[in-house]
Structures are given as C-alpha cells and as structure tokens.
Amino acid sequence: QAKYGPGASAKEIKLGQTMPYSGPASAYGTIGKVQQAYFRKVNEEGGVNGRMINLLSVDDGYSPPKAVEQVRKLVEQDEVLALFQTLGTPSNSAIHKYVNAKKVPHLFLATGATKWNDPKNYPWTMGFNLSYQTEGAIYGRYLLKNKPNAKVAILYQNDDYGKDVLAGVKQVLSGANAKMIVAEATYEVTDPTVDSQILTLKASGADTFINITTPKFAAQAIRKVYDSGWKPLHLLNNVGASVGSVLTPAGLDKSIDIVTVQYYKDATDPQWKDDPAMLEWRAFMARYYREGNVEDASNIYGYIAAQAMVQVLKQCGNDLTRENVMKQAANLKNFKQSLLLPGITLNTSPTDFAPVDQAQLSKFNGKQWVLFGDVIGGN
Amino acid sequence: MSSPLLQVRGLHAYYGSTHVLHGIDFEVRQGGITTILGANGAGKTTTLRAMCGMVRTQGDIILGGDRIDGKPTESIVRMGVAHVPDGRGTFLNFTVEENLRIGAYTRKDKAGVQADYERMFNYFPRLRERRRQQAGTLSGGEQQMLAVSRALMLQPRLLLLDEPSFGLAPRIVQELFEIFREINQASGISMLLVEQNAALALRLADHAYLLETGRVVISGSAESIRNDESVRRSYLGY
Amino acid sequence: MDLLIHQVLSGLATGGIYASVALALVMIYQATHLVNFAQGEIAMFATYLAWTLMQAGVPYWGAFFITVAAAFVGGVILERVVIRPVENGPILSLVIVFIGLLVIFNSVAGWIYSYTIKPFPSPFPTQPLFGNTYVTSHELGSAGVTLTVLLLVFLFFRFTPLGLAMRAAAQNPVSSRLVGVRVGWMLALGWGLASAIGAVAGIMVAPIVFLEPNMMGGILLYAFAGALLGGIDSPGGAVLGGFVVGVLENVVGVYLGTELKLTVALVIIVGVLVVRPAGLFGKVHVARV
Amino acid sequence: MQEPRAQALLEVTGVTVRFGGITALDGVSFKVMRGTIAGLIGPNGAGKTTLFNCLSRLYGFSEGEILFEGKPLTDTPPHGIAALGIGRTFQNLALFRTMSVRDNVMLGGHARSASGFLSNALRLPHVQREERQLGARASQVIDLLDLQAVAATPVADLPFGTQKRVELARALMSQPKLLLLDEPAGGLNHEEVDGLRLLLRRIQSELQLTMLLVEHHMNLVMRVSDQVIALDFGRKIADGTPAEVRENPDVVRAYLGVEA
Amino acid sequence: MDQPPVSSVTPPAAVPAKLRAMGTRQLLLLGMLVVVACVLPFVLGNYRVFQLTLALAYAIALLGLNMLTGFNGQISLGHGAFYAIGAYTAAILMDKAGFPYWATIPVSGVVCLVAGFLFGLPALRLEGLYLALATFALGVAMPQILKHKSLEHWTGGAMGVVIVKPDAPEGIPLSQDQWLYFFTLAWALLLFWVAWNLLRGRVGRALVAIRDQPIAAQAMGVNTAIYKSLTFGVSAFYTGVAGALGAIAVQFVAPDSFTIFLSLTLLIGVVIGGLASISGAIYGALFIQFVPNIADQISKAAPWAIYGVFLILFMYVMPSGVAGMVKMLRHRLSRSK
Numbered sequence A: 001q002a003k004y005g006p007g008a009s010a011k012e013i014k015l016g017q018t019m020p021y022s023g024p025a026s027a028y029g030t031i032g033k034v035q036q037a038y039f040r041k042v043n044e045e046g047g048v049n050g051r052m053i054n055l056l057s058v059d060d061g062y063s064p065p066k067a068v069e070q071v072r073k074l075v076e077q078d079e080v081l082a083l084f085q086t087l088g089t090p091s092n093s094a095i096h097k098y099v100n101a102k103k104v105p106h107l108f109l110a111t112g113a114t115k116w117n118d119p120k121n122y123p124w125t126m127g128f129n130l131s132y133q134t135e136g137a138i139y140g141r142y143l144l145k146n147k148p149n150a151k152v153a154i155l156y157q158n159d160d161y162g163k164d165v166l167a168g169v170k171q172v173l174s175g176a177n178a179k180m181i182v183a184e185a186t187y188e189v190t191d192p193t194v195d196s197q198i199l200t201l202k203a204s205g206a207d208t209f210i211n212i213t214t215p216k217f218a219a220q221a222i223r224k225v226y227d228s229g230w231k232p233l234h235l236l237n238n239v240g241a242s243v244g245s246v247l248t249p250a251g252l253d254k255s256i257d258i259v260t261v262q263y264y265k266d267a268t269d270p271q272w273k274d275d276p277a278m279l280e281w282r283a284f285m286a287r288y289y290r291e292g293n294v295e296d297a298s299n300i301y302g303y304i305a306a307q308a309m310v311q312v313l314k315q316c317g318n319d320l321t322r323e324n325v326m327k328q329a330a331n332l333k334n335f336k337q338s339l340l341l342p343g344i345t346l347n348t349s350p351t352d353f354a355p356v357d358q359a360q361l362s363k364f365n366g367k368q369w370v371l372f373g374d375v376i377g378g379n
Numbered sequence B: 001m002s003s004p005l006l007q008v009r010g011l012h013a014y015y016g017s018t019h020v021l022h023g024i025d026f027e028v029r030q031g032g033i034t035t036i037l038g039a040n041g042a043g044k045t046t047t048l049r050a051m052c053g054m055v056r057t058q059g060d061i062i063l064g065g066d067r068i069d070g071k072p073t074e075s076i077v078r079m080g081v082a083h084v085p086d087g088r089g090t091f092l093n094f095t096v097e098e099n100l101r102i103g104a105y106t107r108k109d110k111a112g113v114q115a116d117y118e119r120m121f122n123y124f125p126r127l128r129e130r131r132r133q134q135a136g137t138l139s140g141g142e143q144q145m146l147a148v149s150r151a152l153m154l155q156p157r158l159l160l161l162d163e164p165s166f167g168l169a170p171r172i173v174q175e176l177f178e179i180f181r182e183i184n185q186a187s188g189i190s191m192l193l194v195e196q197n198a199a200l201a202l203r204l205a206d207h208a209y210l211l212e213t214g215r216v217v218i219s220g221s222a223e224s225i226r227n228d229e230s231v232r233r234s235y236l237g238y
Numbered sequence C: 001m002d003l004l005i006h007q008v009l010s011g012l013a014t015g016g017i018y019a020s021v022a023l024a025l026v027m028i029y030q031a032t033h034l035v036n037f038a039q040g041e042i043a044m045f046a047t048y049l050a051w052t053l054m055q056a057g058v059p060y061w062g063a064f065f066i067t068v069a070a071a072f073v074g075g076v077i078l079e080r081v082v083i084r085p086v087e088n089g090p091i092l093s094l095v096i097v098f099i100g101l102l103v104i105f106n107s108v109a110g111w112i113y114s115y116t117i118k119p120f121p122s123p124f125p126t127q128p129l130f131g132n133t134y135v136t137s138h139e140l141g142s143a144g145v146t147l148t149v150l151l152l153v154f155l156f157f158r159f160t161p162l163g164l165a166m167r168a169a170a171q172n173p174v175s176s177r178l179v180g181v182r183v184g185w186m187l188a189l190g191w192g193l194a195s196a197i198g199a200v201a202g203i204m205v206a207p208i209v210f211l212e213p214n215m216m217g218g219i220l221l222y223a224f225a226g227a228l229l230g231g232i233d234s235p236g237g238a239v240l241g242g243f244v245v246g247v248l249e250n251v252v253g254v255y256l257g258t259e260l261k262l263t264v265a266l267v268i269i270v271g272v273l274v275v276r277p278a279g280l281f282g283k284v285h286v287a288r289v
Numbered sequence D: 001m002q003e004p005r006a007q008a009l010l011e012v013t014g015v016t017v018r019f020g021g022i023t024a025l026d027g028v029s030f031k032v033m034r035g036t037i038a039g040l041i042g043p044n045g046a047g048k049t050t051l052f053n054c055l056s057r058l059y060g061f062s063e064g065e066i067l068f069e070g071k072p073l074t075d076t077p078p079h080g081i082a083a084l085g086i087g088r089t090f091q092n093l094a095l096f097r098t099m100s101v102r103d104n105v106m107l108g109g110h111a112r113s114a115s116g117f118l119s120n121a122l123r124l125p126h127v128q129r130e131e132r133q134l135g136a137r138a139s140q141v142i143d144l145l146d147l148q149a150v151a152a153t154p155v156a157d158l159p160f161g162t163q164k165r166v167e168l169a170r171a172l173m174s175q176p177k178l179l180l181l182d183e184p185a186g187g188l189n190h191e192e193v194d195g196l197r198l199l200l201r202r203i204q205s206e207l208q209l210t211m212l213l214v215e216h217h218m219n220l221v222m223r224v225s226d227q228v229i230a231l232d233f234g235r236k237i238a239d240g241t242p243a244e245v246r247e248n249p250d251v252v253r254a255y256l257g258v259e260a
Numbered sequence E: 001m002d003q004p005p006v007s008s009v010t011p012p013a014a015v016p017a018k019l020r021a022m023g024t025r026q027l028l029l030l031g032m033l034v035v036v037a038c039v040l041p042f043v044l045g046n047y048r049v050f051q052l053t054l055a056l057a058y059a060i061a062l063l064g065l066n067m068l069t070g071f072n073g074q075i076s077l078g079h080g081a082f083y084a085i086g087a088y089t090a091a092i093l094m095d096k097a098g099f100p101y102w103a104t105i106p107v108s109g110v111v112c113l114v115a116g117f118l119f120g121l122p123a124l125r126l127e128g129l130y131l132a133l134a135t136f137a138l139g140v141a142m143p144q145i146l147k148h149k150s151l152e153h154w155t156g157g158a159m160g161v162v163i164v165k166p167d168a169p170e171g172i173p174l175s176q177d178q179w180l181y182f183f184t185l186a187w188a189l190l191l192f193w194v195a196w197n198l199l200r201g202r203v204g205r206a207l208v209a210i211r212d213q214p215i216a217a218q219a220m221g222v223n224t225a226i227y228k229s230l231t232f233g234v235s236a237f238y239t240g241v242a243g244a245l246g247a248i249a250v251q252f253v254a255p256d257s258f259t260i261f262l263s264l265t266l267l268i269g270v271v272i273g274g275l276a277s278i279s280g281a282i283y284g285a286l287f288i289q290f291v292p293n294i295a296d297q298i299s300k301a302a303p304w305a306i307y308g309v310f311l312i313l314f315m316y317v318m319p320s321g322v323a324g325m326v327k328m329l330r331h332r333l334s335r336s337k
C-alpha cells in the first residue's frame, strides 16, 4: 500500500529548489540546470519506481528575502515533497527555521557550511558538500604533520564560505600553533584582481600559502604568486582546483606542486579522460544539457547530488511521505557514485547529516592531479 | 517685385494639444525684413519656432521654393536659416569662442569663418574681452550679444530674430540695429524680426504683421503699420 | 618600503584598468552628459566577440580591429534603436534603461559563453620587461594603449569640429539643432566611440582579470570613481583618476587591512569630491542668475 | 518722532567684486531712501546684476559693506535675506519650472511662514491655518498681476512676458521692504511697459515698498524712479535725479548713445 | 489697470476652494483601495499575504526614496544601505536586546533618520553624478561594513541574524502572516498619510523648488542645506522603517540581502512607479516584487535578460512611470468627456 505525502502521487514526485539564476552568483545557476537535465534523463528511463520527478527550480537571485519568498511558494502553494539543493549559505540560513517548522525535508543543500549537520536541532535539514570547515581542517592537519614550522599566509573570500574554510584551518592551527599563521588577507568577489593581496602576503615572509578562493581569483592568485617570484607551499581549496577552468588559464607550469583536497573527479583532469563514469557523464551532457559547459565543475557536482537524491527516492519505495524521505536520506549506506573519487562513498545516519565527509589530498604535477595519502575522514 | 524668400500659408502651431497659431499667412521678401508685432503671449515666439521645426505645425512653410514644414530643425538650419531664440540659447558651459565656433559648425570655408569671427568681435568689443570666459557667467546683455553673433556666424539666408534687443543697453540696441541694416544691405540677408521695441523694428523693416492670440489682425508695409491708430497706441506710445 | 613600491606599481597596473574604462565613461559623458552603467558590460561583451574571433582562427590584431569596429557600429545601433525612444525622457528613465542593458548583456553573455573563466591572450611579450617582477609587460603595454587612446580622445574633443559639436549636443540639444548639429547622430556617434573605447579597454583588461561575464562588474565602480575624481569632463583627469584609485586602493589595503579597503578608498574619494566638487581636473561650471 | 534726515534703507559702501581678472564691481557706494524707487542703469556687463547678487548674498564681496536698515548684510545667510525683507526677481528668469504659477507664488511666501517638517507631516491645525493664509494672499497677488487665468499652469508652458510677471508676483509674496527688480520690462511692449510703470508706483505707495530697479527701458526708469544710479565698468558714474543723470555726459556716452 | 487694492494684512476669511485637498471621488477611490487591502489577506493564501507584506514594505521604502530623488532631485543609488540599517537595527534589537518587534520599527526609523541626515550633510556639496557616486559607494560598501569583524558580535557577520516572527496579539484570530500584513499595512497607511501631508504644503513646495531652481529657492528664504539634509533623513527614515518591516517578515537579515542590487531595485521601483508621485510608490513596489518572478518563469536560461527587456519596454511605454501614465489617461478621459 503506497503512502503519499504532499507533492507525491502515483505518477509524480515534486521537488523544489531555489537557484541564483540571476544576480551576482548566477554562475552557479548551472547546478540547477544540470539537475533538471538529469531528472529528465531519469524520467525518460522510467522515473523512480515508476514515478516522474518534477523539479521546480526557481530563481532567488542569491538574495535571502527572495529565497524565503520562493521557498514559501514551493512549500505552501506548489506543495513540494522536499526541497533539494537550494543553493547558498545565506539563502538556506534564511529558510532554515521555516522549513524545520513546516517539517519539509530540506535536503542536500548546495553549500558547505557545517551548521547543516545538526540533526538534533534541525532534524529536517541535511547538507551535502564536504564541509568547508572539514576541508580547512585537512589543510591544517597536513601542515602540522608535514611542515610543522611553516609560516602560513592565507587569502580568503570575505564571506561565509571563506570564513568557514579559514575557521577549519584555525581549528587545527590553534593554541601554540596559532602562531604559524603570519598573515591573512581578504578579497571581495567584486575586486578586479587579488594581485595586491598576494604582494602583501608575500611580504609577510610566509613560506606556505593557503589559497581559499573561487575559480577566477584562484587563477589570478596562482599566476601572481608565480610571477612575483614567491615560492611557497601552495594549498589550494577544492572550489578553485579545476584543471580546465583554473589551472589552465593560470598556466599549468605555474601550478606545479599545488596541493588540494578532492572528493569527486575533475572533468578537465586528463587522467579521467577515459574513465567510464566520466564518459557516461559526458554522454549525458551531450544529450541532455548541450548548452552546459563540460569544463565547469559545478556540472559534475550537481550531477552527483542529483544521483544521491534519486537514491533517496528509490529507497523510499512506495512510502513517499516527508517523514520517510527524511528517514531514507539519513540512511545512505556507502552509496557509491562513480564520479566520486575511488574509495569515497556517501554515508548518513540519524546522527550524521553530512553525506560527504571523506576526501583525499592530491598534488598537481603539471598535467594532472596526483592523489596521495589515504582517504581522509569518515566517521 | 522679387519672389518671397519665405512664404507661410495657413500656419497652425501646437504645443501638445494646445492650439497656439490659428492659420496665419505672411512672407519675407528676398533681401527684405519683416517684423511681427504682438502682445505678450500672442504667438510671436511660436511663429519663429515654427519656421525652424521646433513646434508641431500644420500648413505650408516655403523657403526659396522648398517646403520646409515638417523637416527637422537641423535640416532647416542647414538650408540657411539662423535663429536667435528667446532665452538666448547660450551654450553655458562653452567659452565665448566655442560658442562662436559652434555657430559656424555648418560652414566649410575656414578663412571666411575666421574673418567673421573678427567681425563679431568688432561689432561687440565686449565679447572680445570675454572670449575665453565661460559663457554662462556673462551678463545678460553680453549673452544676448553672443546669441546674435552666434547666429550671424552661420552666414544665413534668413535670420530669425526673437527680441534681439532684449536686455541690451540703449546704445548697444542702436548699434545692433545699425548692424542689422548694414548686414541686410551688404549681404542681402533676409530677416524675420520679433521685437518689442516696435518703433525700432518698424524703422528697420519693410513689412509688418500684427499678431493677436495666434491670428494676423493687421498686415502691410512698415510705413502703413506705423501710421495705424491701434498700433500707435499699443506699441509706439504716441 | 619594498612592499610599498610593489603595491604602488601593482596599483598603477590595476589603475590602468580603471583608467581605460573611465575614459570610455568620459567619452559617453561628453556625448550625452550621462554615465552609462552598461558601459562595462558592453566592453565585456565586445571582448567575448574578440575571443570568439580568435577561437575561429583570426589573428590577434585582426580580431582586435574587427572587434573595435564592430563595437563602434554596435554602439551606434544601440543608441539609434534602444536609446532613441527614451532619448527625451527624464534622465532617470534613461538610467533604468542602462540598468536594463547591463543585466541583459551580463545575462546573455553568461548564457552564451557560460561563467567559467577564459584566458585571453596579450599582444605583449610574456617575458617580464627587463627581468623585473614589479609589473608585467602586458600591464605596461596596456597602460601605453590607454594613454594612446587618451591622446586621441583629447585631440578629438579639442581640435575637431565634430568633437565640439558632440559636446554641444550633450549640453544643449535645442541650441545645437539651431546651429545645424545633427543631435541624434552625435549621440549615436558618442555611443559608438564609447563602445569602441570600451572594447579596447575590455581587450586590455581581460588578460589581467580573465574573461568572464562579471569581469567588469567591480571595475565599473572604480572606473566611475576614477572618472569623477579626475573630473568627468576631463579625459586626462579621468585617466589620472583611474590610476590614483588603483594606487589608493592598494595602499589602503596594506595599511588598513583588506576587509574595508573598498570602503575606505571610497570614503577618501568622496571626501576629496566634497572638497573639490568638480573633481581634481574638472572644469567648475558656474551657474549664475 | 521722525529723525530730521530720512533714514537710508539700503546703504552700499565701497563694494568691490572680482572674478579672476575681471572687476565686476569697483568700490560702488550709494544709498537708497526708504519708500523711494531707485533706478540702476549702466551698459551691459556694468555690474548691475552682480550688485543684486551681492544684496542676495549669492556673491561674496572682497571689500566694502552693505547695510540694510543699518545692519550689515554679511551677518545673514543667503536664505535669511528674504526674511530680512529683501525680495527680488531675476534677469534670466529663475522660476520653479515644473510648479504651477500658484505654487511658485506660494513659495514666495516661504520666508513669511514658519511651519517645519514635523508639523507639516502631521498637518497640525496651525499649519492648516498658515496654508490658508498663504493661499489667500497668493490669490490676491495673482489677481493683482492678472495671472488668474494661468494660475494652475506649470510656468514652463508660459510665454516669456508672463513668466516675468510670475517672478514679480513671487517676489511680492514675500512682503519685502526692499524689492530688487532685474529688468522687469524685458519682453513687454509699449503699452505693457506703461502698465508696469503704474503697477510699480501703486505697489510702492500702497505697500510702502522701496525698490531698486535695473532696467534698460529708459522710458520706464526715468519716469518711475526718484533717484537714478549709473554704473559703468563696475564703477558708479552718476547718482541723482532722473533729469540729472539723463544729462550726465558720461552716462550719455557710455550708455544712452547719441539720441537717447 | 485697475486692480483691487493690495494689502499685506490678513486676508478675508473667504478662501478659494482648497485646490489641493482631495476630491470626494479620490477619497472614495482611496477608501475602496483600503477596503480591498483589508480583505485580501482573507482570500489569499499565507504565501501571497507574505508577498504582499513585502510589497507594502517596499512601497514605504520607495516613497522615501521618491521624496529624495523624485521630489527633491537628489539621486540616490544607495538607498539599500538605509534599508539594511533599518533591517539590522530591528534584528539586533530583537535578537540581542529583547525588544518586542513593534518597538523596533520606530527605533529603526530614527536610527536611519540620523544616519541619513548625517550622510546628507557632506552630500550637500555634491550634485548630480557626484552625489550618485557617493550614494552608490554607500550602497556598495554597506554589506562589507555589516560583515566587518568589529561589528560581528552584533551583526552576526556573514551569517546574519535570525529573528522570530511575531504572533498576532492574544485574542486576535489571525495567522502570523495575516497579522504582520496588517501591522505593515498600518505603518504604510500612516506613512503615506504623513508623506502626503508633507508634500502638499510648505515643505513639499520647498522640496520641489530646490529641485527646480535651488538658487531662487534660497533667495525666497528656503534654507536649502537644512531642507536637503532633512529630506535625506526623512527619506532614510522611511526606507529604514521599510527595512525593519521587511526583516521581520523575512525573519532573517544577512549582508547578502542588501547588496547594491537592492539599491538599484529601489531606484527601478521609483522610476517605474513614477517620479515625484506618491501613488507611484505602490505601482513601483508591485513591479519590483512581482516582475522578477515573471521573468524567472519565462526563462531559466537568462531571467535577467528578460527582466532587462521588461525594464526597457516599460520605459518606452511609460517614460514617466506608471503614475505618469495613469495621470495622462485620467487627463485624456476628463477631456474627452
């Protein structure tokens, strides 16, 4: 006997999300588009347990008030079964309380803040990304282990994301080790370049550089570090580690020996060129999302998240109530997605609302990322 | 008798939906000077504006055989019509010199322009003193001199003068009308003159029209108008 | 001290970016007495055109000149088609149209070209000049290009009747028509020239900041500030203003921290303007009664 | 008790104004007696409007002093001049172009009313009273200047001559003691100038106004003024009765021309 | 020329019909509008009511901006900053100082009044584009200031502040959304009434006079400096109240809610609604509240492009805004009768 909550029926499962299709963060809009494309594919192939997925993806312009409005529309008027991958820390913060009060599954948020993993207080909200803090902490531990006398300079984006990664680093480099950080600089997304910041950091005498920036600024920073003759140990955050859209523009030769943390495959990294999962993804892109850019890592990220969502719905079987969706979401057991790096799986439990909490370090060799060390993290 | 340079028949003019001129006829002889008299608000300025396409009109306006009604202002100007507008139309942020240079914008003869330049300064020595001054800081009368000079720099066939004596000292007014007479005689420039100093205007002009609320009520030679009883009372004061 | 020199030089390099866009703003200001907020996005779009041409195999300078010419024509068409219907409307209506254009160009560029950054080639050698690490040869070269354009703009406004007519049309359209200036075409010409200058700016900026739809977003504010700081009716002042803003921003960043460097730089600029309301080199136009 | 010597309402002593190299006013001194009309004449650019602008405190002056009712003007900010009792019109029209004639005139009463932001926002009873009084007075002034027909028209749509009258109305609305008129007869025909002359006289006697009148219309100046002052190149060249000034050879040469 | 005698003494009691008072027809229309506004929340879903609440808050902000830009001629490209200050003041007072929501509104307004007035003082020296730059800079800088570490304790930095939505007072059977709607409506009515008072009398004339011809305004006794900076203050007051109301409705404030796009959006609202028009604020608010959603529905690929096209088309059809259009139509209608 099938059970249906709001937004679910024998034919259809309605999901909702807000995306910045307009406004300053419209670069991320592609995540929503690739997910719509993926669900189209799933539907063409028969849907999930015979039901079509209908993703209502609406624009919030990266503005929290608009997100509140749109989410209320999705919940109250469209009556979606669950929210999926609403994007951005500010937007999700704005609806956090509301969706929990309304008991709407608020799944796989497209943001890396740590606070989404709080099942006790917010049992209806579950993040997705490797949390920014976790990533920062990995860099911190890496330094403690490999370069305990490092003099660290940090560049970070002056927003929740940058501050979160920074917090992760500082969480490890605390106490006596806090002295290791000798310089910090911020930039705004509207800054034309970060050249000036790099010069300041270089002048601090640091021998290690933690680069917490988004693609454009990552590329600028890599180039400027090299051009200014600074030769630090360069730790680059995952957001800016795409071979195709960051390292290539910056100059591959200028990127040698950069270290990053990864958890899914980089479509522009030549080592995955013939990887079957990557070939499958490319075929999908060519068929369902032609206008999408295959160099854009967001299109891989969104694809993985969509697959996770489908997995949850599959697990729900015929019990498509909000309670069950939440229950199944909190019951991912070693879900393997082939675009994740080898050895990395998605895991959740009623006390663990962080699907991705594993990652691996890798170093750039001038051509491709070379994974090294073990898979880190996991509970 | 030579054919008219400017011939206007059944001219109506409108501001938005306000009907201001109600079918007026008049002409300016080739090389002649015609003056339009009328009370405050009669439509004199509007008539001049109509001549160069600055207001919406109906009716025929013929300049030297070509219809110019409905043409854009700049095209009419390029056919040799210069206008000293009411309010002077000074380019306030330009210097005096730049104002004169822009006045000669349509002319190609560099030497002639240079000569005219000097001529203007001879007409109005005051402007020479102020040649590099921002025109917006000139006194009212100085700006009026500049407006007349700017129009003359165009070397027009027809000069439209909207109260050219406005704000000028009596001595300058006399000189100005001398200049008009001289220009008219020397280069045969025709003029359509609106002037509150009717005595002066009628002395300069050969023909005159009296406008009342957008209609021509009296017309004739300047001579005959000067002797008209009602004109005398209202405009000449004797 | 070494840091300061580095920062000043790096500030001059970014200042060069602001200067080139500021110059385009001055151009459009001279022609319309307005600041076109879409100017940056037009430049960005033109740069994508150059990129497309180069992808199609057109050599650098070919793509450069085709783009500049196309930007000119595009600017003229934009004015005649999009702006003309509101030309005589209230100024703020025009500003809204500019904002409309801004979001259209930005959004369409993202749609066509996606948001991932693209490297853009420089016509200047990749080796740093004289082996220094202070400024790249591209930064020097593009500053040279900006100064060349400045010279041309200066000569245009100073010595050609067309330049005079353009300023006249912006200042007093009614009187301009009365001296035979074709006001509509002057505006269109102004848009054309501003777009062309914008295209040059975009092509010079893209190698530094990378090509992407939002590349001009932040720059526009600084360019606007630079143009006003120098005096919006003075091409030379605007270029200088651009450089000053670049240096100021860097120096503030070093001494007061990066978090508020934009804010502090803007406060200083506005402060200067409060003292000199027409900018450093702008002509003070006296309004009298 | 009346003082033996009639008191000067306005006393200008040695006022000098320079703009860069130009000396627009050069040590100008004169007095205007209460209740009289003084004409101020002089060639274009002689400094007449500049003098008005000094009286309105729009221009500062480098030397000299201006006393109004015996007190120096420099103590008063530009926006305080109207309240002191100096009203003016502008040579080149300075009307509020989008506002109706009536609103322009009402604004003329700004200095004679006092309600502020807060009381206006709440439209307290005294604000309503004040508005009513202003409105009534505006109606009178509009009637006086024959502007009833266009009272609701935006001034930008009016012919020049009418706009000049609106300026006069606006100035009268401030109930000035001293009225500065900068070429009020501009754009008026003979008959209209005559009307203006009678009007000025009437205003002057009924409102006990003192006027300083800049005008190039000699007929008007000479007939309406009690005193005429002539400037040339910023300097005073004559000061006396109309008859005296008219005969002054300097005035004739610099200003009137041969056949004045 | 025989005119009635001029007299400067008090006028006769008989005053010509009050030109500026509302006609009965207009009063009726207004009454109907208020009735409709009161009925709406009972026929619409909570989500729609919430949207209307936001629109009302915007209308208040637009009215404030219109006073400054439309009536007084001072262009502001940065009014989002005052909206932000209002919103944050309310949020912080509720979150940190335990203020009841209703008490935060006037405080937010007053804080903005002071901020606006203080900003308006140096801005006096700036005109046209220069003022535009200064205000633009304010709008750009505000998010950065809000997330600066020295204020983080109060503002919550980049994470913002979450606030609790108020319930209807005991005994009033309204949902939270309905209650907040009426609360906002009450403020809107009050502030529209105040604006109408302000703009039709002595102060309003002075504002417009300053815009049209500042020198003459001064010569007529208007203290332009005080008027301009006070207008800045009052305008910021309105916008701040709107920000506070908006924040309570959204239950959240963060720097990203108040980017420069908010400022531009407010300007768009003012111009689309109609410059120098009180009713324009309502049209403009409806536009900025609802049109972006329409654009989003038309195209996910480039909703901004659609929005941009809307903006341009609106300006073609109504160069003087919706209010200007309405006025023209009314004029036509009354003429053709």
Ligand SMILES: Nc1ncnc2c1ncn2[C@@H]1O[C@H](COP(=O)(O)OP(=O)(O)OP(=O)(O)O)[C@@H](O)[C@H]1O
Pocket: B015, B018, B020, B038, B039, B040, B041, B042, B043, B044, B045, B046, B047, B086, D156, D157, D158, D159, D160, D161, D162, D187
């Ligand atoms: N821009 C305008 N909009 C509407 N009506 C106007 C406009 N300009 C003038 N009018 C009207 O047209 C009529 C004629 O005005 P016009 O300026 O031609 O008069 P005029 O004879 O030149 O008067 P004056 O001697 O005062 O200059 C007047 O009734 C005036 O109200």
Ligand SMILES: Nc1ncnc2c1ncn2[C@@H]1O[C@H](COP(=O)(O)OP(=O)(O)OP(=O)(O)O)[C@@H](O)[C@H]1O
Pocket: B130, B133, B137, B138, B139, B140, B141, B142, B167, C286, C288, D019, D022, D023, D024, D042, D043, D044, D045, D046, D047, D048, D049, D050, D051, D091
């Ligand atoms: N702001 C200024 N900057 C430079 N020069 C000025 C300024 N204001 C006035 N002048 C000059 O001062 C002189 C006096 O001007 P003013 O306006 O007082 O003359 P006026 O006597 O009123 O003349 P008119 O009868 O022509 O109106 C003029 O030559 C003018 O060019």
Ligand SMILES: [Mg+2]
Pocket: B044, B045, B046, B086, B162, D159, D160
């Ligand atoms: Mg006229």
Ligand SMILES: [Mg+2]
Pocket: B139, B140, B141, D048, D049, D050, D091
């Ligand atoms: Mg004068």
